[in-house]
Amino acid sequence: MAKYLIVGGVAGGATTAARLRRMDESAEIIIFERGEHISYANCGLPYYVGNIITERENLLLQTPESFKRRLNVDVRIKNEVVRIDRENKLVEINDLINNTSYTESYDKLIVSPGAEPIKPTIPGIKDEAIFTVRNVKDTDKIKAYINEKKPKKAVVVGAGFIGLEMAENLHHLGMMVTIIEMAEQVMTPLDYEMAAVVHQHLKTKTVEFYLKDGVSEFKRTKDLLDVHLQSGRKVEADMVILSIGVRPETKLIKDAGIDLAPNGGIKVNEYLQTSDPYIYALGDAMAFPHPITGKYTNAYLAGPANKQARMLANNLVLGHKQKYKGAIATAIAKVFDLTVGSTGVAEKVLKKEGISYISNITHGGSHAGYYPGAMPTTIKITFDPKTGKLYGAQVIGYDGVDKRTDLIATVLQKGGTIYDLQEIEHAYAPPYSSAKDPVNQAGFTAGNIIEGLVNIIHWDELYQLHGADNYILDVRTPVEFELGQIEGAINIEVDEIRNRLDEIPKDKKIIIYCGVGLRGYFAARILMQRGFTNVYNLSGGYKTYEHATGKQSNEDIFESSYIGKDGHIYRGKPKTSETEIKSEIKTIEVDACGLQCPGPIIKLKKEIDKLENGDRLLQKVTDQGFVKDVASWCNMTGNKLISVESDKGIISALIEKQKKEEQCSALNGSGAKNKTMVVFSDELDRALASLVIANGAAAMGSKVTLFYTFWGLNVIKKAHKPKVQKDLMGKMFGKMMSDSADDLKLSKMNMMGLGSKMMKKRMMSKKVDSLEDMLKTAMENGVEMIACQMSMDIMGVDKDELLEGVQIGGVAAYLEEAEKSNINLFI
Structure with a gap:
């Protein structure tokens, strides 16, 4: 009868014991676990802290008693193996319950000691408010502390998978959460530009985080713990979670003289x-060559540990028949609304190991775009430049990330290529995918690169690129270009390229980009087949570039926050009077979903004007640009932004109305706030731009003056004008000019008036106000409109043809307003 001793429970040890019993009914099996629990769902611990998992018992998968009843396994909890006598095949155990020691013999010894949290020797780290999250006991301490102390400010040190899960769950409990991360990004297994997507999402959740900064000291100050950072900053906390990382717990093995791998894990x-041929190891502490790099690595994941356990038990009973191939580290995590998946090797690792590779980023939808609810999905893959062998992938999105990660992991584990991604036959129906799934599309795009159909350039290469020999070509629409572009780019829409080839130099390096890369590929193919030889498409497009080159950290957002008597978190100085405290909880909710910029800001101003000082307005918006707009609006108007949060694409902004004098002080503190614009164009898109800016500025409290001259006079004409007497030249100009705002043409792609109709239809479908409505809104918001008298005389425009409320003036009237303004635009 074989005797197996197993050191450590949970995924590795407990699963080995269960499989051993199923394979050998007569074997003697003993598990030693120094903790109180033999088998528990450690991946669920953060969600138990956050009350997502409400029943503690649901985390406990097995007990010593259930193991004994079902499997006839002797489980000894609170028994720690302290020494291995290899020569005599004995282990020495400390019974922590009875405070005694004893020995047990073995035929085969299985060690699954796991990993221990890294807890550096930082001054003050032993404070009672500082916790780690490794087992049920740790979690019980955290839950008890939260229930007793009711903390409102939490600091999470370390932004790995567990750290971010803890941050989310503490945020879910209503705490102000600050993350401190030593690296330049969160989730270090990800490549930087993919982590940048997570950074931007965390900002929408009002999570404060510091990157490239570490903790130098914890210092107790009465009821608060001051977290001193290496940068000199100080963050106040009621509690701290340490999630700096883990390391394999190998002291027992090292003391026994068993070989360790170069990375410190147990070599197998x-x-x-x-x-030692009689001793086996598995789980977090075990190190094995990575299938791709060949370097010894640890897999701190429950999935590989369970599979190792099953294989090991089979081999112990049946002989060495199954070979372990190593783990490719397939992992996934929920970060608020985002899901982040990864498998295989990241680009940074391939670069470090000197492995030749190509990486590429594609953006797709979680399912067919024409079916409601499709959410963005970003996939980055790395592969061999010659064979297309797949090396790794990272997937980020809101829906379906798990299945895309699993599809790619299956191909990768089998040593597959990007051509296997192309051929994956997935389950397709519009609610679940597209006919060409994003995984297929990643394979197709990679194939185009290998086959030379397109050359790619990455965001960091373009960001550092300088010189006159480069020509950056933006092939998006003019509207997209105006909303933001890469510095130095020239805008030629992809559909116009064939007609404007002579504008593109053949003696320069052409770098093309669009929103996500698809239109850029089309443009590259056109140029490459028209004699342009040095053409590159930006991998991931402007979307990836913008995420990666923007500000990543989110510091000091809680500087002006405090906890009110009602237990809620507020910005600003604490209120003292009963009237002010009561006003904190009076909130008016406004639905601005579906409105496009500047609609949400205009509605915000109208609604907040109705409120009393200290009242709050909770506005819900689907326009993603509102996150930045509402902060700017509050800064300019002197109102107080309490919070901005995002939930499944809906932005919720909470604003507190300030006293009139406080608003005036805020407005006057930085000088002139007036805005003036000279509008001399009557093209529809330019007229729209002028009114969007004017209405937005007026909503922010600025005095706005629009000075209409020459062709711009057409914008402010009445739709139904009275008959007026004109001389010959006036009549001639009248025939050349638009009748009213409804008759304006587009500056590009007007197509005999069809373009204007398309634009108006598009505006209607996107719930953007018409030009006529914008004019009306501008006048209601106090925007001053001045028609240039000299231009009216030259163009033969009579004052009776103009909209009611338009003033007549000359250059002096304009210059007077311009003198008072801090912004002056020509449109």
Whole structure:
């Protein structure tokens, strides 16, 4: 009868014991666990802290009693193995319950000691408000502390998968959460530009985070713990979660003289056998060559540990028949609304190991775009430049990330290529995917690169690129270009390229970009087949570039926050009077979903004007640009932004109305706030731009003056004008000019008036106000409109043809307003 001793429970040890019993009914099996629990769902611990998992018992998968009843396994909790006597095949155990020691013999010893949290020797780190999250006992301490102390400010040190899950769950409990991360990004297994997507999402959740900064000291100040950072900053906390990382717990093995791998893990062969043929290892502490890099690595994941356990038990009973191939580290995490998946090797690792590779980023939808609810999905893959062998992938999105990660992981684990991604036959129906799934599309795009159909350039290469020999070509629409572009780019829409080839130099390096890369590929193919030889498409497009080159950290957002008597978190100085405290909880909710810029800001101003001082307005918006707009609006108007949060694409902004004098002080503190614009164009898109800016500025409290001259006079004409007497030249100009705002043409692609109709239809479908409505709104908001008298005389425009409320003036009237303004635009 074989006797197996197992050191450590949970995924590795407990699963090995269960499989051993199923394979050998007569074997003697003993598990030693120094903790109180033999088998628990450690991946669920953060969600138990956040009350997402409400029942503690649901985390406990097995107990010593259930193991004994079902499997006849002797489980000894609170028994710690402290020494291995390899020569006599004995282990020495400390019974922590009875405070005694004893020995047990073995035929085969299986060690699954796991990993221990890294807890550096930082001054003050032993404070009672500082916790780690590794087991049920840790979690019980955190829950008890939260229930007793009711903390409102939490600091999470370390932004790995567990750290971010803890941040989300503490945020879910209503705490102000600050993350401190030593690296330049969160989730270090990800490549930087993919982590940048997570950074931007965290900002929408009002999570404060510091990157490239570490903790130098914890210092207790009465009821608060001051977290001093290496940068000199100080963050106040009621509690701290340490999630700096883990390291394999190998002291027992090292003391026994068993070989360790170069990375510090327990070195094993393909049968999970250590340098001692009677001792086997698995789980977090075990190190094995990575299938791609060949370097010894640890897999701190429950999935590989469970599979190792099953294989090991089979080999112990049946002989060494199954070989372990190593783990490719497939992982996934929920970060608020985002899901982040990864498998294989990141670009940064390939670069470090000197492995030749190509990486590429594609953006797609979680399902067919024409079916409601499709959400963006970003996939980055790395592969061999010659064979297309797949090396790794990272997937980020809101829906379907798990299945895309699993599809790619299956191909990667089998040593597959990007051509296998192309051929994956997935389950397709509009609510679940597209006919060409994003995984297929990633494979198709990679194939185009290998086959030379397109050359790619990455965001960091373009960001550092300088020189006159480069020509950056933006092939998006003019509207997209105006909303933001890469510095130095020239805008030629992809559909116009064939007609404007002579504008593109053939003696320069052409770098093309669009929103996500698809239109850029079309443009590249056109140019490459028209004699342009040095053409590159930006991988991931402007979307990836903007995420990666923007500000990543989110510091000091809680500087002006405090906790009110009602337990809620507020910005600004604490209120003292009962009237002010009561006003904190009076909130008016406004639905601005579906409105496009500047609609949400205009509605915000109208609604907040109705409120009393200290009242709050909670506005819900689907326009993603509102996150920045509402902060700017509050800064300019002197109102107080309490919070901005995002939930499944809906932005919720909470604003507190300030006293009139406080608003005036805020407005006057930085000088002139007036805005003036000279409008001399009557093209529809330019007229729209002028009114969007004017209405937005007026909503922010600025005095706005629009000075209409020459062709711009057409914008402010009445739709139904009275008959007026004109001389010959006036009549001639009248025939050349538009009748009213409804008759304006587009500056590009007007197509005999069809373009204007398309634009108006598009505006209607996107719930953007018409030009006529914008004019009306501008006048209601106090925007001053002045028609140039000299231009009216030259163009033969009579004052009776102009909209009611338009003033007549000359250059002096304009210059007077311009003198008072801090912004002056010509449109």
